[in-house]
Amino acid sequence: MVLAACGWADAQTDVVIALNEVYLTYNSDNNVNALENINLNLHEGEFVCLLGSSGCGKSTLLKIIAGFITPTGGTALMEGQPIKGADWHRGVVFQQPPLYPWLTVEDNIKFGLKMRGVAANESQKRTEEYLRKVGLLEFRNNKPYELSGGMKQRVAIARALVNSPRVLLMDEPFGALDALTREQMQTLIRNIWWETKCTILFITHDVDEALALGTRVVVMSRRPGKIIKEIKTDFTYSITGENSNRTRYSTRFQMTREEILDLINKQDLCYNI
Template sequence: MISVRQQENLENIIRLSNVSLAYSADSANVLENIDLSLNKKEFVCVLGPSGCGKSTLLKIIAGFIFPSQGTAQFGTKAIAGPDWQRGVVFQQPPLYPWLNVAENIRFGLKMRHFSKKQSEDLITDYLEKVGLLAFRNHKPYELSGGMKQRVAIARTLINNPLVLLMDEPFGALDALTREQMQAMLRKIWLELNNTILFITHDVDEALSLGTRVLVMAKGPGRIIREYKTSFTYSAAQENTESIYHCDDFLHMRGEILHLIRSAV
């Protein structure tokens, strides 16, 4: 294992112990023997080939599905279902088309009975964070793909979840928009100190965002390697493009690509 930066000891917030999942009693396991801990303030990226169970792993942590074997815990309690403290952002932002940007972002606060004054202050704050203050009254059909995803991120973050779960959120975006969204997410994470679990199939994206990168293989899905990184801190302080050409980045990138190809 290559470690570019030694991680500080952080408080554990999510723990999966010996987790396996099969969708029926007579089907093969989709995931098998998954042991995973997420700590406060970490940015963990999960990489692997299609079909290795990355999204399934996220759904277990979100509480959408339950393991066939093993345990999944949030803090000291078993994950029993979805919870606003574990916010989820999908690749296709599920915005309500009849609501404008501000109303979409307000939705979770409304369900939690926040006052109008509290909601307005928070909405303005998070619209500024995602760079959409001037678009607060626009409807989703008036927005680009990247802008819609910014709304979805703001709508999730405004609830102040302890954990942000992101399932290939930038996978459908063009390269330039994707890089802008990565920079925005990096900045928000450094400011808010949420724990993030980020699913991606892009090695460069994982290394430029994560403080920890997990590589999965399929047949059945399992974690085969973990890397601790610090490239996201470098990217926040300088031109992101420069980290793609440094020796440590290229070495780790090459090793991960070799692992994934070998696993396939």
């Protein structure tokens, strides 16, 4: 079956990340509840897209998984062990790629390997591999300021993946790109996911993007953020080349899209009443 061959994750697949009854309160004058009662498993090889209105806690949830912040309550586990601080096993890609401006493309990608003490020959081999994967071999000696927005994001993706993380966390990585570049980047990350079988959590505001990439779409409520719906999808396996528009304009794709938009719009409506 095609889905199994491509790494489709189900209840029997190993759980890589497990969030159990997680909540987070920002301690301020008003004690803002950002997340509440979050129960979420990320399975081996899944591509999970996280959707929700601005301020619903999507990025906060990603930061908990990354190890940047600790939840106020509940547990955040990776392969059964508590997440304590950032770790190269969980790579992160942000909307604005934080590249080192004084380093070349090649050295930016290689930086994490160098900090981990990976042998020079192995580091070079991996860096070459990912320069090819993201199509930047001929720009290896350029500095970040010489690159377009899409090219900078390719460097950021390569820098995260060159460490062979178990989980790749992406926080609206294509949000600042133009429509054409965005679609090209979607194709790139889909192809890399197919090839590496890396587990991906991808935050986006774009329902079409979520359906075009994810094997599961998770919809969050307004603050305090809760998971209100999880939808398994398989459109990413058919959105390739000439099949792209056929899939995007299929009845099933459009119906799923409308279902998700209705959920989000109802949340916004209730919030504004």
